[in-house]
Amino acid sequence: MKYISVDNVEPGQHLGKSVYSSNGTVLLSEGVQLTVFMINTLNRIGVTMLYIKDPDFADVDTTDILDEATKQAVFKEMNDTFEAVRSGKDWSTKKISVSADRILSDVLANPELLVQLTDIRTADNQQYVHATNVCLISILIGMNMGLNMFQLKDLAIGAMLHDVGKVGLDSLDEALGGLKGHHTWRGFEVLKSKREFNLLIAHVALQHHERLDGKGLPRALDAHEIHQFARIVAVADTFDNLITGRNGKGLLPHEACEEMMAMSEKQLDRDVLIQFNRIISVYPNGTSVRLSTRETGVVVRQHRGLPGRPVVRVIHGSGDDMEVQEVDLAVHTTVFIEAVLA
Template sequence: MKLVDIETVETGQTLGKTIFSSNGTVLLSKGVQLTVYMISTLKRLGVTTVYLDDPLYQDIPEDEVLNEETKRAVIHLMSETFESLRSGKAFNTKAVSQTVDEMLDDILKNQNMLVHLSDIRTEDNAMFVHAMNVCMVSSLIGLNIGLNMIQLKELAIGALLHDIGKVGAPEAQEGRMHHAWRGFELIKNKREYSLLIAHVAFQHHEWIDGSGAPRGLNGEDIHTYAKIVAVANVYDNLVYGADGEGPLMPHIACEQLNAMSGTRLDHEVLTQFMRIVSIYPNGISVKLSTRQTGVVVGQHRGLPGRPIVRIIDKEGDEAVGFSELDLAQHPTVFIEAVLT
């Protein structure tokens, strides 16, 4: 499986990763041979990169924290939740809790995997995939800092629902019209939920230095759950270009996060985040300081910047073999650029 720019995809190539529609159904299944119509449809839906099957990289482990069935359930749930709110109806708190339980089951089983946000996003499913990613990343950080299961579920529900105040919100969001305040109002009266869950929505845009919104709280006044979700939220937005500045590769996004340490984002939460994130995800193409190019095929927990890189040996355009360079074993070799 290899990540490529949608503009380089050719008819007949095989999709390496399932793409979901806005309601959680499968838009295109892994293994399908792409046609001209499929490629043009993906472009129209706002897809910029896709994973392709490649015989040279078929053995690369996907290392997915959430399984495909869980992802479908989460996206479907968020679609139904947003639709209920648009219709002026109450959202289904029981369904949210059940889906979060399914997510946490996967997360606990796969907590030693490094996170790479690899699900392809379209304009229709972007908000739902964002909610899923923020919940997954937040939960893994929560595990790392030692939250118990009750706390972990509160954090996960709050993370999944952190943006529900955006439904029907005006573009100009200030004071009580800010989506964080609106989200707090939607959640706080749910008897099934702790008030701390509502405060995740309320505080996830508050910054440590007091420059955030909607109330300008400083570090000591911001709950730990919200500090965690703030990191996950900013990272996902940077990687997918949700703030209008264009998507960033994970290593660049991590650099920007670290630049916010102690001002916008909590230093300790960032430290734990860096222990669970894959800076150079499997499947991306890289250029090494040796002038060789290759594809990342493996990771080391605790050494996110030192992955295993597969280098293809070629005679002309023909692949004749490959070698693998484990950067953890070669400290003088560095990744100079990401080519995808």
Template sequence: MKYVHLDSVESGQYLGRTIFASNGSILLSEGVQLTVFMINTLNRIGVTMIYIQDPNLEDVEIPEILSEETKRIVMQQMGQTFAAIQSGKEFNSRSMSISINTLLDEVMKNRDVLIQLTDIRTKDNEMYVHATNVCMMAVLIGINMGFSETQLKELAVGALLHDVGKAELLFDDESLDLKRHHTWRGFELLKSKREFSLLVAHVAFQHHEAMDGSGLPRGLLSEDIHVYAKITAVANMYDNLLFDISLGRRMMPYEACEHMMALAETKLDRDILIQFLKIVSIYPTGSSVRLSSRETGVVVGQHRGLPSRPIVRIVKQDTMDRELDIKEIDLAKHTTLFIEQVL
């Protein structure tokens, strides 16, 4: 599979990964042959990047921490939760807890897989994809930090529901009244949920605080911010830098990591950032890159602990006999070669 911008997709190509709606239903299934109408529809609903099948990459597997079924279950549960809150009803904490247990089991099983945030987003599902990604990253960081099973469950619930205050669309988050900020609203919604630890509510409350006291809504200093909220803040910022267009230009993973490292000890916790950098794929499998040798290729493999030195497949066609010349360059071994650009 190849991860490409929608603008470069042509009619007749085959979709490499299923696209889900916000309620967990399937919009387009993996393997469907794309038509002009489908491509235009994807553009209209806000899709920018998709996976397409590539005959030169059929053997390349993109490891996933969460299965498509688990993502569907979690997104469906998030949709039901937000719908209940918007209608003034109580959301089902037990169902949410069951969904999170499923997510935790899969993350624990696939803990050695590097994070690649390449799920296909639409305007309809982006909030739920964001919540799922933040939860997944937070749990992996918690595992690296040696958290207990109970702590991981608390962290997972808090991270998944960190933006639950946005479900109440009664006020604008940019209001000068900070008690109307979504962090306050999330805290108020979660603190009365006896099924959840009070720490879950504090994740929603504190995930926009900063180490130097410049955050929202209360301007807390580092020592007053709970570690769950610090972890969620790192995961939340990374996903937003990659996908939230309201922040400006969307960053590539390597750019986002560099940006976040520059914020260590002012906005983000340095020790948590170190653990985060161990779980993320800077150059996701399937992405096209240009090397310092001027050759272009596709990332086909990763090295845990060496996220900036992936394996790149170069495919060239001989103009004389039209045969394909395929080679793979392991940047962990070719130390004088570097990735110059993500295409």
């Protein structure tokens, strides 16, 4: 499969990964042959990137850490929870706990896979994809930092619900509400009332926008006052926000990682960033790239611990004259990825 911009998708191509709605139902199934109407609809609902089946790259492994059943279940429970919060109704901490267990189970079953955030985002499902991604990244960082299972469970729930204070709050209301109107305070108030949850979970919502230099929100805490869980979620949240951007115009993963390293010890925790860089895929499988040799190819495999040095498949010619070469950037150390191609 290849991971390409929706602007470059052509009618007749086959979808490589399913597109989900906010409640976990399938909008378009993997394998469907795309029509002009479908492509226009994907553009209209805010989709920017897609996996497309390609016979030259049929063997490219795009396995996600989270399986499809987990994603559907988590999206549904997140949707139900956020809708209850929005309407002022009670919501089930047990369902959120079960969702956290599902994600933890999938992570523990695939501990060697790198995170490749290639789920297809729409305007409808964006907040649930974001919450799930932040949870997934946070768990993997927490595992690398030696957290036990009880700590990982609390971290997972805090990460899933870190933005619950945004539910029903628009940016103008937040700006006019002062510090107590900030979504972090609102999230803290929502979560601390749930006595089934460890109070640390509420503090993740409260502190995930604090900064190590003391210039964060909502309380401008000093570095030593920011809990480890909040530091972890801050890194995961920052990355997912950077690659999403505004109106779908986000940074590429390698650009986001570079920007985040510049935030080290100012906004983000250096030790957390080190672990983050060990679990993230900078160039997801299926991404088209141009090498410093001026050849173009597609990323087909990853090296854990070397996120910037994947294996790139380069194809010369076509038909009977086709020549396939795989360039392992971990071996060919003088070759590097010069650009990502849409």
